[in-house]
Structures are given as structure tokens and as C-alpha cells.
Amino acid sequence: MIVKSLKFRNSKLADSSEQIEILQNTIQDSGEDNFSNYIKRSGIEKLTSRKIEIFQINMGKMCNQTCKHCHVDAGPDRKEIMTRETMQMCLDKLFETDIPTIDLTGGAPELNPDFRWFVTELKKLNRHIMVRCNLTIILSNPGFNDLPDFFAENNIEVVSSLPYYQKINTDRQRGDGVFEKSIKALQMLNERGYGKQGSGLILNLVYNPSGAFLPGPQHSLENDFKKELMDKYGIVFNNLFTITNMPVSRFLEYLIDSGNYVDYMEKLITSFNAAAVRNVMCTNTISIGWDGYLYDCDFNQMLDMKVKDNLKDHISNFDLNYLDTREIITGQHCFGCTAGSGSSCGGAIS
Amino acid sequence: METYYKPEDLKKFADVAEFDGDLAKKFFEYYGAVFEEGALTAREKSLIALAVAHTVQCPYCIDAYSHDALEKGCSEEQMMEAVHVSTAIRGGSSLVHGVQMMNHVKKVSM
Numbered sequence: 532m533i534v535k536s537l538k539f540r541n542s543k544l545a546d547s548s549e550q551i552e553i554l555q556n557t558i559q560d561s562g563e564d565n566f567s568n569y570i571k572r573s574g575i576e577k578l579t580s581r582k583i584e585i586f587q588i589n590m591g592k593m594c595n596q597t598c599k600h601c602h603v604d605a606g607p608d609r610k611e612i613m614t615r616e617t618m619q620m621c622l623d624k625l626f627e628t629d630i631p632t633i634d635l636t637g638g639a640p641e642l643n644p645d646f647r648w649f650v651t652e653l654k655k656l657n658r659h660i661m662v663r664c665n666l667t668i669i670l671s672n673p674g675f676n677d678l679p680d681f682f683a684e685n686n687i688e689v690v691s692s693l694p695y696y697q698k699i700n701t702d703r704q705r706g707d708g709v710f711e712k713s714i715k716a717l718q719m720l721n722e723r724g725y726g727k728q729g730s731g732l733i734l735n736l737v738y739n740p741s742g743a744f745l746p747g748p749q750h751s752l753e754n755d756f757k758k759e760l761m762d763k764y765g766i767v768f769n770n771l772f773t774i775t776n777m778p779v780s781r782f783l784e785y786l787i788d789s790g791n792y793v794d795y796m797e798k799l800i801t802s803f804n805a806a807a808v809r810n811v812m813c814t815n816t817i818s819i820g821w822d823g824y825l826y827d828c829d830f831n832q833m834l835d836m837k838v839k840d841n842l843k844d845h846i847s848n849f850d851l852n853y854l855d856t857r858e859i860i861t862g863q864h865c866f867g868c869t870a871g872s873g874s875s876c877g878g879a880i881s
Numbered sequence: 882m883e884t885y886y887k888p889e890d891l892k893k894f895a896d897v898a899e900f901d902g903d904l905a906k907k908f909f910e911y912y913g914a915v916f917e918e919g920a921l922t923a924r925e926k927s928l929i930a931l932a933v934a935h936t937v938q939c940p941y942c943i944d945a946y947s948h949d950a951l952e953k954g955c956s957e958e959q960m961m962e963a964v965h966v967s968t969a970i971r972g973g974s975s976l977v978h979g980v981q982m983m984n985h986v987k988k989v990s991m
């Protein structure tokens with residue numbers, strides 16, 4: 532089945548306020564089950580940034596895939612991508628800071644026509660650069676076949692989703708044929724040295740559950756992935772990050788349509804882990820939208836919840852002093868970050 | 882519709898403490914300890930629990946351990962193999978009694 536974006540289908544859920552309303556109303560946002568009450572009970576008065584260590588740039592919603600669980604509602608039919616002018620603003624602001632890590636995400640960031648120019652310019656700032664590469668992009672067009680070389684030449688850390696080491700679960704979530712193409716792309720990255728000991732080229736994989744359940748223990752899943760991918764396909768990689776599916780956008784749609792929404796939210800809430808709160812990713816990340824607006828994280832971005840101070844919520848008025856200590860805007864979706872072992876773009880957090 | 886088994890009752894499992902708190906406390910502590918990582922991994926224990934759930938045909942346990950096995954990273958194939966282990970033991974335990982039947986038949990037959 533071909534999935535189209537919520538926006539293309541004119542789904543009510545394409546409107547972020549509709550999503551927020553569902554999240555607030557179905558599970559009581561007032562009273563006991565309110566996320567801020569949970570963090571208060573865990574001894575934190577207000578969630579605030581510690582210091583920005585990761586500058587995460589969403590280069591656009593355009594993607595060659597249309598995964599069923601995508602919290603970005605990305606797809607080939609999405610045309611919103613970052614302009615070179617906004618990228619230049621990011622470069623100028625980064626130049627004035629010492630934020631050590633730049634995380635490029637999307638959609639498929641490589642589809643932005645200025646992607647390679649931007650990476651080359653970022654490289655001059657001498658920071659650690661990560662790209663969230665969906666793997667199939669490498670094989671989607673001959674013009675992208677040399678991406679492993681481009682990544683390697685710029686010593687970019689590659690972080691790629693592979694929901695499972697088997698075809699059936701991967702294709703159900705990410706689309707027919709995605710597993711085989713992902714395996715081929717991983718082999719190409721390995722050939723270029725990615726994931727190999729001593730190469731210095733980091734290849735990390737992301738596991739996220741193929742349905743309405745929480746991820747298992749990161750370490751044991753990593754062992755399974757390493758064994759299965761090596762035995763069957765000769766693939767190596769560095770680390771596996773387990774990420775919880777957030778009740779946002781297309782995953783929210785899946786939860787509602789499959790009748791799993793209430794149970795899933797209850798599971799997130801009952802699995803609240805106070806130890807994960809201090810490490811949720813908004814405490815060390817700033818997320819930049821394709822149009823330059825600033826968010827506490829990529830999920831808040833998709834819910835259109837900008838950083839609190841509306842005079843400082845765009846890259847054009849980036850104020851590191853404010854952002855480093857800002858109060859985070861939270862909502863019921865935040866339970867996705869604190870359930871079980873916790874979840875962030877870098878995997879489990881407790 | 883009235884049924885003997887109600888899915889929402891699974892969430893009320895801990896309520897058994899209402900009629901006997903001490904024994905419930907002991908049971909749940911024991912239960913938690915049993916499923917911790919030990920000489921068997923938490924994932925192996927989950928698959929054993931899934932097989933046993935099918936043997937005792939407990940709908941609550943089947944739901945709970947189908948979910949748990951997924952969360953432990955088990956594949957659908959592994960989960961179905963666990964169910965077949967349960968089936969084989971159940972079937973085998975009937976069939977092995979065929980020896981007793983044969984013994985008796987042979988004893989009383991000419």
C-alpha cells in the first residue's frame with residue numbers, strides 16, 4: 532500500500548493543533564496525568580535547558596520514503612525545504628558559538644539541493660557533523676550513489692534507521708522493498724569503511740518498534756542486530772540506538788486508526804521513568820525548522836510548539852544565552868521521551 | 882457483551898491485594914524477581930512465559946507476553962516457535978500416554 536503524507540490527504544491530523552487537542556483531551560492533561568505534574572513529582576520544578584550541545588537542523592520535509600510512523604509527516608509530496616539563505620543564517624550563528632555537534636535531519640536531508648554545499652560550509656567550522664540518512668536515498672537515484680564517499684570525505688557520522696533485522700517488519704513500517712535497499716546501502720557504507728574498526732567512520736543504526744509497543748533493552752537488541760546483520764549480510768556498524776515512537780503525526784494516526792491510542796498512551800504514562808527526565812534531549816539540543824524557526828526538539832517542531840520567548844524563536848534572532856537556559860515547552864507527547872529506558876535521538880537515556 | 886474474561890481486568894491484576902495484601906506483596910515481589918535478567922536472559926524468560934501462557938491457555942498471559950516478547954525484541958518467527966514448543970509438549974504428553982494404553986491393551990489381550 533502506498534502511503535501519502537497527512538497533508539497530501541488533507542487529513543485533520545495534518546493540523547498540529549488538532550494533534551495537540553487529541554493529546555490533551557484523550558489522556559487527561561489536567562490533573563494527575565499531566566506531564567509537568569509527573570516531572571514535578573520526580574523532583575524537577577520546570578524542565579530547562581542545561582546547555583546546547585547539539586544544533587539539530589531539519590533541512591526539510593521532503594523524503595523519498597513515506598514511512599507509516601513518520602513524526603515529520605515527510606514524503607515525496609512535501610515540498611517544504613530549507614533555503615540557502617536560512618542555511619547561511621545557521622552558519623553565521625554557529626560561527627559565533629562553540630556548539631560542538633551539528634545533527635542534520637529531515638525528511639531526507641540529502642534531497643535538499645544545497646545539502647552538499649551546506650555540509651562543506653559546516654565542515655569549515657570544525658564541528659562534529661551527523662546526518663540522519665534513511666539509507667534508501669543512496670540508491671534512489673544514480674546522483675546519490677556517491678553519498679558514502681561524500682560522507683566519508685567529510686568524516687560525517689551516519690545515523691540510519693533500520694527498524695528490524697528482518698524484511699517483514701522493516702517493509703511494513705517503511706515501505707515495500709526498503710529492507711533490501713537498506714541492506715545494499717549499508718554494504719556500500721561498509722565498503723567505504725563505515726562501521727569498521729579503526730576507520731574512524733561512525734555508522735550507527737536506529738531501532739524503533741514496528742508497532743504500538745516500547746523498545747526493548749538497547750544493549751541486548753544491539754547484540755541481536757550485530758549478530759543477525761553480520762551472519763546474514765556481512766554488515767558491521769557501531770552502535771544501535773533504540774527510539775520510542777512518539778504519538779505525533781503519522782504514528783499518532785496509526786495509533787488512532789488501529790485502536791491502540793489509549794493503551795499506548797497509558798503504557799507511556801505508566802512506564803514513566805523519573806531517571807530519564809534529566810537527560811531528555813531538549814535539555815541539550817536546539818532544533819531548527821526548515822523555515823528557520825527554533826524549537827526545543829524535533830517533536831515540538833512537528834507540533835508547531837516554538838521555543839517559549841517569541842522574540843527569540845527564529846534563527847535570525849538566535850540568542851545563545853537565552854537558549855542555553857530556556858524553559859522547555861512540554862506536552863503530553865513528552866511521555867514518549869520518559870517511558871521505560873527513556874528515548875532520544877541518541878537512543879535510550881537511562 | 883458479558884464475557885468471563887475482560888481485557889481490562891488484566892490491568893487490575895494488582896487489585897488482588899485488596900483481599901490479601903501480604904500474600905499479594907510476596908507474590909508480586911517473587912514474580913518480579915523471577916523475570917529479572919539471570920542465568921536466562923529476560924528475553925528467554927519472556928519466550929518461556931509466552932509458551933507457558935499458551936499451555937495454560939490464559940488469555941491475560943497471552944496478551945501480556947505477546948506484548949512483552951515484542952518489547953524484548955523477539956521476532957514473530959521466534960514467538961510462533963515458542964507456541965509450537967508448547968503445542969509439541971502438550972501433544973507429546975498426550976501421545977506418550979499411548980504407551981500406557983498399549984501396555985494395558987497388551988496385558989489384557991491374548
Ligand code: SF4
Binds near residue numbers: 595605
Ligand atoms: S521516517 Fe525518515 S525516512 Fe521515513 S518518511 Fe520520515 S523522514 Fe522519511
Ligand code: SF4
Binds near residue numbers: 830831862865
Ligand atoms: S518531546 Fe521534546 S520537549 Fe518533550 S521531553 Fe521530549 S525532547 Fe523534551
